[in-house]
Amino acid sequence: MTHTHTLADPRVETAISRMFELSARDETAQAQLPPGALESMAPQELADAAAGIYMPISADGGKLLYNLVRAIRPATVVEFGMSYGISTLHLAAAVRDNGTGRVITTELSKEKIAAARGTFAETGLDDLITVLEGDARETLAGIEGPLELVLLDGWKDLCLPVLRMLEPRLRPGALVVADDIDQFEGPMRPYLDYVRDPANGYQNVSFPIEDGMEISCRL
Numbered sequence: 001m002t003h004t005h006t007l008a009d010p011r012v013e014t015a016i017s018r019m020f021e022l023s024a025r026d027e028t029a030q031a032q033l034p035p036g037a038l039e040s041m042a043p044q045e046l047a048d049a050a051a052g053i054y055m056p057i058s059a060d061g062g063k064l065l066y067n068l069v070r071a072i073r074p075a076t077v078v079e080f081g082m083s084y085g086i087s088t089l090h091l092a093a094a095v096r097d098n099g100t101g102r103v104i105t106t107e108l109s110k111e112k113i114a115a116a117r118g119t120f121a122e123t124g125l126d127d128l129i130t131v132l133e134g135d136a137r138e139t140l141a142g143i144e145g146p147l148e149l150v151l152l153d154g155w156k157d158l159c160l161p162v163l164r165m166l167e168p169r170l171r172p173g174a175l176v177v178a179d180d181i182d183q184f185e186g187p188m189r190p191y192l193d194y195v196r197d198p199a200n201g202y203q204n205v206s207f208p209i210e211d212g213m214e215i216s217c218r219l
């Protein structure tokens with residue numbers, strides 16, 4: 001018997017492959033940002049300046065997210081930092097295959113949001129995805145819990161404030177996944193110190209996948 005899944009749906013596979021191919025130009029585009037942009041620009045200014053840069057999760061990171069969502073069967077998945085939606089498609093494909101749940105994602109760049117909305121419609125996953133336009137610190141402030149899976153992949157210095165904001169709505173056993181913990185060791189430090197401090201109520205594992213993912217289970 002052949003088992004199929006939504007990541008193998010030709011519409012989804014084509015969209016993900018196309019975006020990964022386009023993301024190969026990220027390094028060249030990133031080199032055109034003003035020097036020190038990552039450290040000095042305000043979140044919206046940086047999002048606009050980086051509108052042409054995909055900055056996606058890795059292919060294996062996407063598969064890991066798919067599997068986590070399949071295993072947990074969350075009613076609500078929350079994503080901080082959608083970009084062009086590569087990670088969002090992996091999350092939504094798993095929600096589709098679970099037959100239950102939804103994905104709420106958030107993004108600052110209007111250009112990325114317009115492109116991602118088109119891609120989500122093209123893949124047939126748009127009915128599962130709610131895109132909130134604006135700063136996650138505001139757009140995610142009012143979402144209802146309990147939350148069972150959270151992906152933190154926006155600007156790295158904002159991962160801790162966003163986690164602290166969502167924390168009261170995490171159900172015990174919820175997973176919080178933070179991407180790029182090795183690549184952005186400095187900006188991620190306050191976040192990592194927080195989740196790794198046993199007093200703060202998480203069990204952690206640093207998953208050695210491309211630039212590193214910290215997976216934290218809410219106790």
Ligand SMILES: C[S@@+](CC[C@H](N)C(=O)[O-])C[C@H]1O[C@@H](n2cnc3c(N)ncnc32)[C@H](O)[C@@H]1O
Pocket residue numbers: 043046047054055056057080081082083084085086087088106107108109112134135136137153154155158
């Ligand atoms: C690393 S990329 C996300 C990549 C995406 N998860 C993927 O795998 O394709 C980070 C994105 O987060 C967005 N972002 C950063 N800070 C944000 C904020 N405060 N609120 C909403 N979006 C934000 C940026 O504009 C950028 O597109």
